[in-house]
Amino acid sequence: MKKLGIIGGSGLYDIEGFDFVQEVPVQTKYGEPSDSYRVFEYKGVSFYFLNRHGRKHSIPPHKVNYKANIAGFKELGINHIISITATGGINSSYKPGDIIIPDDGIDMTSGRKGTYFDGGLIHHIDITEPFCPIMRGVLENAAASADEDVFTSGTYICTNGPRLETGAEIKAFDRWGADLVGMTLFPECVLARESELCYVNMSLITNYAAGTTDSKLTTDEVVAEMSKSMERLKNIISMIPVYYTENRVCECKNALKGTKISKND
Ligand SMILES: [Zn+2]
Numbered sequence: 001m002k003k004l005g006i007i008g009g010s011g012l013y014d015i016e017g018f019d020f021v022q023e024v025p026v027q028t029k030y031g032e033p034s035d036s037y038r039v040f041e042y043k044g045v046s047f048y049f050l051n052r053h054g055r056k057h058s059i060p061p062h063k064v065n066y067k068a069n070i071a072g073f074k075e076l077g078i079n080h081i082i083s084i085t086a087t088g089g090i091n092s093s094y095k096p097g098d099i100i101i102p103d104d105g106i107d108m109t110s111g112r113k114g115t116y117f118d119g120g121l122i123h124h125i126d127i128t129e130p131f132c133p134i135m136r137g138v139l140e141n142a143a144a145s146a147d148e149d150v151f152t153s154g155t156y157i158c159t160n161g162p163r164l165e166t167g168a169e170i171k172a173f174d175r176w177g178a179d180l181v182g183m184t185l186f187p188e189c190v191l192a193r194e195s196e197l198c199y200v201n202m203s204l205i206t207n208y209a210a211g212t213t214d215s216k217l218t219t220d221e222v223v224a225e226m227s228k229s230m231e232r233l234k235n236i237i238s239m240i241p242v243y244y245t246e247n248r249v250c251e252c253k254n255a256l257k258g259t260k261i262s263k264n265d
Pocket residue numbers: 132133134135197198199250251252253
């Protein structure tokens with residue numbers, strides 16, 4: 001059966017028609033992942049779900065063990081990961097409830113353990129295009145056949161958090177070309193690339209970023225939008241088996257080729 005990893009939060013587990021198979025705890029040499037991997041089967045695909053912030057949502061973005069999370073997928077023999085994130089909208093075309101498949105990213109995090117090559121072996125990987133183009137296509141096709149409108153490009157800027165941004169920061173990010181802001185894309189996408197995995201992101205816009213709108217949304221409205229977009233997200237995920245293949249015609253599997261600088265092998 002084809003395997004596919006999904007990193008996200010709770011609320012994604014009860015997808016209609018998905019059969020729960022097992023829960024797999026994994027230990028890695030980088031420590032323990034945020035949670036055990038919960039396996040569901042649907043239309044010929046084994047979906048491995050990992051809760052990025054832990055089951056009780058107790059791990060803040062800057063404390064997530066990204067290295068262990070990605071290494072855990074690799075140990076389970078998974079080569080493809082879909083990352084789900086909640087974000088704030090900077091681009092004025094976005095509104096809460098929208099779904100974005102970003103095509104680029106900016107890393108504003110600091111102090112996170114963001115590489116597997118931090119001593120000994122050194123690779124300078126290329127991350128010009130941080131997301132797997134084939135997997136982006138799979139998501140686009142899945143969204144289209146689920147009849148869900150999504151934005152198929154956008155630049156995700158990743159802040160360190162856990163605090164939100166100032167109005168001036170968002171203004172600056174806007175000028176840099178950032179469309180959405182969140183706290184978890186980096187170093188996750190980098191570690192996936194260093195592991196030669198195919199990685200793609202799908203972001204939900206849950207709120208307007210600081211200072212981008214005069215209208216204040218009530219919490220109730222945000223919660224209502226969230227549950228609507230969660231349903232839309234599930235519709236998209238349930239169409240993935242139609243388009244997903246484990247064949248790797250992209251370059252992700254060769255990410256380390258020709259990138260090594262150190263000579264200790
Ligand atoms: Zn790929």
